[in-house]
Amino acid sequence: MHRKVTVEAGDSAELLVAWLNEILVFSETARVVPASFSIHAFDQCNLTATISAEPFAADRHTVERIAKAVTYHQLVVEERNNGWYARVYIDL
Amino acid sequence: MSIKVQQVDNWRWRIPREGNMRTDGLVFASAAMMAVLRHEQALEQVRNVATLPGIVGPSMAMPDIHWGYGFPIGGVAAFDADEGVVSPGGVGYDINCGVRLLRSDLHAAEVRPVLDQLADALFRNVPSGVGSHRRDLKLSLSETRKVLKLGAAWAVKQGFGAAADLDHIEAGGTIPGADPELVSDRALERGHDQLGTLGSGNHFLEIQQVEKIFDEAAAQALGLFPGQLTVSIHTGSRGLGYQVCDDSLRTMLRASQKYGITLADRQLCCAPLTSPEARDYLAAMAGAANFAFANRQLITAWVRESFGQVLGKGPADLGLGVIYDVCHNIAKWETHEVDGKMRRLCVHRKGATRAFPPGHPETPPAYRAIGQPVLIPGDMGRYSYVLIGTAGAMRETFGSTCHGAGRVLSRHAAMKQARGHDVVGELAKRGILVRAAGRATVAEEIPEAYKDVAEVVEVVEQAGLSRIVARLRPMAVIKG
Numbered sequence: 001m002h003r004k005v006t007v008e009a010g011d012s013a014e015l016l017v018a019w020l021n022e023i024l025v026f027s028e029t030a031r032v033v034p035a036s037f038s039i040h041a042f043d044q045c046n047l048t049a050t051i052s053a054e055p056f057a058a059d060r061h062t063v064e065r066i067a068k069a070v071t072y073h074q075l076v077v078e079e080r081n082n083g084w085y086a087r088v089y090i091d092l
Numbered sequence: 093m094s095i096k097v098q099q100v101d102n103w104r105w106r107i108p109r110e111g112n113m114r115t116d117g118l119v120f121a122s123a124a125m126m127a128v129l130r131h132e133q134a135l136e137q138v139r140n141v142a143t144l145p146g147i148v149g150p151s152m153a154m155p156d157i158h159w160g161y162g163f164p165i166g167g168v169a170a171f172d173a174d175e176g177v178v179s180p181g182g183v184g185y186d187i188n189c190g191v192r193l194l195r196s197d198l199h200a201a202e203v204r205p206v207l208d209q210l211a212d213a214l215f216r217n218v219p220s221g222v223g224s225h226r227r228d229l230k231l232s233l234s235e236t237r238k239v240l241k242l243g244a245a246w247a248v249k250q251g252f253g254a255a256a257d258l259d260h261i262e263a264g265g266t267i268p269g270a271d272p273e274l275v276s277d278r279a280l281e282r283g284h285d286q287l288g289t290l291g292s293g294n295h296f297l298e299i300q301q302v303e304k305i306f307d308e309a310a311a312q313a314l315g316l317f318p319g320q321l322t323v324s325i326h327t328g329s330r331g332l333g334y335q336v337c338d339d340s341l342r343t344m345l346r347a348s349q350k351y352g353i354t355l356a357d358r359q360l361c362c363a364p365l366t367s368p369e370a371r372d373y374l375a376a377m378a379g380a381a382n383f384a385f386a387n388r389q390l391i392t393a394w395v396r397e398s399f400g401q402v403l404g405k406g407p408a409d410l411g412l413g414v415i416y417d418v419c420h421n422i423a424k425w426e427t428h429e430v431d432g433k434m435r436r437l438c439v440h441r442k443g444a445t446r447a448f449p450p451g452h453p454e455t456p457p458a459y460r461a462i463g464q465p466v467l468i469p470g471d472m473g474r475y476s477y478v479l480i481g482t483a484g485a486m487r488e489t490f491g492s493t494c495h496g497a498g499r500v501l502s503r504h505a506a507m508k509q510a511r512g513h514d515v516v517g518e519l520a521k522r523g524i525l526v527r528a529a530g531r532a533t534v535a536e537e538i539p540e541a542y543k544d545v546a547e548v549v550e551v552v553e554q555a556g557l558s559r560i561v562a563r564l565r566p567m568a569v570i571k572g
Contacts, residue, residue: 010345013358021338028331029281031223056223063222064532065503066292069185069334072341072358073161089161091185091334092293092503 001032001055006048013077016086019047020070027067031056065092095135097126103555106150107135112354113142118150120494120555122547125155128500137164140356144169145364146176148430148437152489154444155551156498156543160184162359165443168492170428171365173436177353178370179362180340180377182440184421187336187377188384189295189328190262191418191467193478194392195314196399197411198321200301200567206402210299211525211568213398218297218391220290220572221529229288229390236284236383237272243382244417247389253396253414257389259456261417262446265385267424270378275332276339279376283332283383288390292530292572294537295327296472297391300564303475310462310480310561314415322564323412324476325391326469328421329384336380340373365438374423374438381422388417415478416456416465420445420495428490439490447481447493447558455481466558468549470497472526472569473519473539477549477560484556493558494549497542503532510535519569528571537571 005022009015023034032053041048069091076087097119098106105126107117117138121129129135134157141163142151148170157166162181171177203210219225231239239246244258244265258265290297302320305311316322329336347363347370348355355361363369396412403410423440430437448455448464455464463480470476485491501509515534516526528534552558 009342014342014345018342025278025282025335029278058222063530065530065536066222068293068331069338071161071185072345072361075358091161 001030001053002050003030004048004050006046008046010045012044013075015045015047016077016088017070017072017075019049020088023051024067024070026051026053033061067092095139097130097135103551107139109142113139114145115142115147116150117142117153119153119157120551120557121155121157122551125547125551129157133159134164137162138167140360141167141169141182143356144171144177144179144360144362145353146172148172148176148435149490152492154492154494155548156443156494156496158498160442162357163440163442166494166498167442168440168444168489170437170439170490173365173438176365176438177362178365178373178423178438179360179440180337180344180373181359181361182442183337183377183423184442185334185337186328186421187333188381188419189421190384190388191420191469192325192388192392193415193467194323194395194412195316195415196321196323197409199319200321201319203321203403207299207525207568209402210398211527211570213402214297214395214570215527217394217398218290218570219288220570224529225285225289231284231287233280233284236280236287239287239386240272240275240379240382241270242266243385244389247386247393252390252393257392257414260414261385262419265389265417267378267381269375270382271375272379274372274376275336275379279332279335279339282335283330286330286332287383287387288394289330289387290327290391290570290572291330292533295572297395297570298324298472298566299568300324300476300566302562303565304563306560306562310559313459313462314465314478314561315413316478316562323395324467324469324564325388325395327387327391329380330387332383333380336376340376343369344373377423381419385417416467418445418467426490428486437490439492441492443495444492445495446491447479447485448491449481449483449486463559466493468494468496468545470545471539471542472537472566473522473524474545475566476564477545478562478564479549479552479558479560482556482558485558489557493552497545497548499541500543501541503536506536506538506541507532509540510538524566525568526571530572533571
């Protein structure tokens with residue numbers, strides 16, 4: 001199962017939250033387990049991607065815990081010397 | 093950041109106004125609790141809330157305070173109708189997460205021999221795992237919109253429970269002013285097949301027995317007696333509420349910039365109460381709150397169904413009536429006396445419970461002589477409490493008190509501590525049966541993960557914010 005999504009946000013940190021939220025909502029509403037992601041276009045405020053997932057099956061997928069929300073709490077996305085640093089809290 | 097804290101008395105601690113704070117912080121806690129709190133983020137969050145525009149009175153925290161997203165959990169903050177703001181982060185993701193307590197005409201001892209069957213029936217009849225829902229309840233999107241408007245009254249209209257149930261729910265089970273058109277399609281999509289489901293995390297359904305009565309007269313008014321079987325339901329607005337919060341946070345991030353509000357943390361984003369953004373949020377939030385009331389009402393119907401199936405008794409013999417149903421994640425318009433004047437305020441309670449005093453018009457007539465019931469769940473190995481609201485809470489905390497035990501261990505730390513333990517087996521030896529859908533849930537929710545709720549309720553009683561009526565001991569716990 002595939003879903004193409006486009007997200008936009010005010011800056012790169014909010015874009016990360018918006019993107020993770022797309023994955024969470026797709027997983028919850030379509031009852032799927034996201035497995036791979038293809039990023040088609042990506043800049044500071046916009047992202048287009050395809051999420052590939054398989055249907056949730058209780059006999060094959062063990063539920064450890066459920067992600068309920070991707071939060072803005074102490075959100076950080078910044079470029080550092082050796083690359084990028086991100087901190088995002090997910091509500092369980 | 094080190095936070096300056098001054099002890100006011102045995103149960104009160106002030107965070108004095110400094111820097112960009114607009115008011116003091118006020119934390120209700122014992123000295124032992126404060127010794128731990130000093131090393132946590134939560135006090136900084138009390139301080140951050142004190143920086144928001146139009147805050148009236150101190151930025152407060154109840155003794156079950158622990159760090160949350162933006163606002164602390166256990167936080168209470170009131171805002172002026174003209175100068176103040178509303179913040180979705182001050183309500184939380186799980187809008188109208190709350191607790192409902194059912195009484196019964198049953199003695200716990202007579203049910204003990206069939207407790208296993210009862211726990212199984214509840215686990216079967218009340219959906220709690222990933223994607224599980226009742227096959228006999230299918231809601232179209234247009235019907236879901238009616239739920240948002242009507243709340244518990246929608247469920248009663250559909251035959252889930254009696255009209256009398258509504259008299260014993262905060263706000264009668266319907267927060268006025270809900271506008272389903274302001275709830276996104278995505279929120280409806282997340283919510284429409286989650287109505288009547290428990291959810292995961294700290295949510296639960298519990299069969300309990302009344303272990304101790306502290307206030308005979310109040311217990312009698314509530315219909316509680318020693319050895320009685322009671323049922324507690326702790327859940328909220330599920331994915332629908334989460335999505336309403338998420339949608340609103342995006343709007344409020346833009347609104348905070350638009351109205352020039354400086355934020356200590358993005359999760360504190362907010363809008364002036366006079367703005368269209370605030371009006372839209374409150375109307376969507378009311379819809380999600382009503383969804384939560386309907387959720388607890390449906391679960392109540394299925395609890396009654398389960399007891400009927402196992403005990404072979406009819407509703408009249410079971411006597412499973414609603415004692416009360418409280419919200420502990422909500423923002424509400426209320427009128428409070430401030431410096432001798434009555435003022436209309438938007439009171440945010442995030443992990444805090446309304447605790448209105450005797451005689452208050454919003455307390456159900458049956459309880460008007462004793463005060464509004466307050467339901468405080470503890471952890472699954474110890475006990476929960478029933479309290480009542482007081483004039484002291486009305487004077488000092490905008491009629492608010494604590495909401496639960498409050499975590500002391502992170503989920504990760506709890507998992508680590510539970511490793512190698514047969515948590516379910518150990519609880520069973522103590523007479524507490526557990527049924528859980530998620531593998532990690534039980535480990536993360538071990539009793540040691542929480543403060544002793546007895547210490548929490550002692551603080552609110554000693555501080556005059558509530559009075560303790562009864563203690564309930566768990567017999568069977570259903571977890572998501």
